[in-house]
Amino acid sequence: MGNKPVLVVRPLREADAFLALLDQASIPFNYIPIMQIQPLSKNDNDFRAVSDCIGRLEQFDQVIFISANAAEIGLPIIAQSWSVLPEGIELFAVGQQTADVFSEFNYPVSFPEKQPNTEGLLQEIAQFQNLQGKSVLILRGGQGRQTLGEELTRRGASIEYCELYQRQIQPQKLVEAKQFMSEAGCLVVHSGELLQAMDIPQNKHIPLVVPSDRIALMAHKMGYQNVQVAENALPKSMFRAVIQSLGVE
Numbered sequence: 001m002g003n004k005p006v007l008v009v010r011p012l013r014e015a016d017a018f019l020a021l022l023d024q025a026s027i028p029f030n031y032i033p034i035m036q037i038q039p040l041s042k043n044d045n046d047f048r049a050v051s052d053c054i055g056r057l058e059q060f061d062q063v064i065f066i067s068a069n070a071a072e073i074g075l076p077i078i079a080q081s082w083s084v085l086p087e088g089i090e091l092f093a094v095g096q097q098t099a100d101v102f103s104e105f106n107y108p109v110s111f112p113e114k115q116p117n118t119e120g121l122l123q124e125i126a127q128f129q130n131l132q133g134k135s136v137l138i139l140r141g142g143q144g145r146q147t148l149g150e151e152l153t154r155r156g157a158s159i160e161y162c163e164l165y166q167r168q169i170q171p172q173k174l175v176e177a178k179q180f181m182s183e184a185g186c187l188v189v190h191s192g193e194l195l196q197a198m199d200i201p202q203n204k205h206i207p208l209v210v211p212s213d214r215i216a217l218m219a220h221k222m223g224y225q226n227v228q229v230a231e232n233a234l235p236k237s238m239f240r241a242v243i244q245s246l247g248v249e
Contacts, residue, residue, distance in 0.1 A: 003028060004185030006242055009177050009194055011035045011069075011167070017235035018188075027242070030184070032177040034197055037141065039073045039165045046163065053162040054078055058086035059135060060160070062127065064148070065093050065109075066118070066140040071101035073164045074139045079105055090127060094118060096234060116232045117212060118148040131157035141165035169197050181206060186245045190233060192218050207245045211238060 005028035008019065012033040022029045040047045054077050057063070065071040071093060078085075085091075091109045093099040095116025102109040110127075112120030122128060135158045138149055142163060149159045178200055181187065186207035189195045192215050195208075204223040210216050211233035219227045230241035 004183060005030045006186055006188060006246070007032065007177065007180055007184035008188045009034045009173075009198060010188075010190045011037050013068075018238050021235055021239040022242070025239075025243075027246070027248070030180055032173055032180065034170055034173045034177050035194060036168045036170055037069050037165050038168050040163070050077065050162055050164060051081075053137060053160060054081050057082060057089065057137070060089060060137040061134045062090045062092060063137045063139065064121065065091070065098050065101075066138060066148070067094060068098045068101055069141060070139040070164055071098050074162070075101060075105050075107070077164075092121065092125065092127075094121060095232070116234060119212075119214075121148065122151055128152065128155065131155045134158070135160070137162055139164055142167045167193065174198075186228075186242065188238065188242060189215070190238070191215070195219060195222070209238065209241045209245050 006022060008029055008031045010033065019029065019031060040050060057078065065074060085107065091102070091107055093102065093109050093111040095111055096113070099109050099111040110125065112124040114120060114124055131152055134156065136152055137160050139162045142165065149161065153159050174197060177198065181198070181200060181203045184206060186209055187198065188209045189198060190211055195210070195215060195218060199222060201223070205225055207226045207228065208219055208224045209228045209230065210219060211230050213229060216227045216229045226245075228241045228245040231237040
């Protein structure tokens with residue numbers, strides 16, 4: 001692919017370790033965040049539901065933070081509402097990046113270390129194997145995947161969702177990113193939603209880097225011919241997958 005830049009379209013983050021790794025390796029890239037994370041404002045009617053579920057935190061046995069965004073938005077609300085966490089409650093993060101957010105709040109948190117995603121939570125966390133009589137709160141954004149909640153329900157849990165933010169595709173950024181596709185050496189997408197947004201029939205030949213087998217399967221079904229699957233969504237893993245996709249040392 002020569003020196004064609006990597007196209008990255010994930011939402012904007014204050015400190016993006018993945019982009020830093022690309023920069024340190026002198027790999028050219030174009031970062032066009034086609035999605036914006038929009039936290040619910042206190043004036044939003046839906047925020048009442050957030051205040052309600054956080055105010056009832058003592059009713060839940062386990063609380064799952066489905067993303068770093070959920071932790072960054074949800075933890076300050078919890079800290080403001082509860083000077084001390086309810087006794088016996090357990091907090092879980094979907095992976096290392098999400099768990100890292102907990103450090104400034106000094107809350108104990110568990111996460112799947114081998115497979116940092118929802119599938120890892122289901123497979124690795126002992127507390128989630130038998131949930132008869134347990135109540136679980138899932139903190140997430142904007143009507144996300146139902147897989148985790150459905151499986152926890154099947155295992156006996158009572159599930160409640162707390163929607164903390166909305167994911168909004170930015171039309172102008174999306175147009176810009178799609179126009180740049182023909183100039184890119186590879187496309188990096190961190191979620192199925194981003195992959196679907198970037199769907200262009202004539203660009204299915206572009207090398208694609210994704211964080212999981214689930215998204216890779218989606219890409220193959222969409223017609224992508226060259227898909228590199230990272231070990232997980234962590235920055236170092238995605239960076240290694242980009243290196244392999246580009247064929248550089």
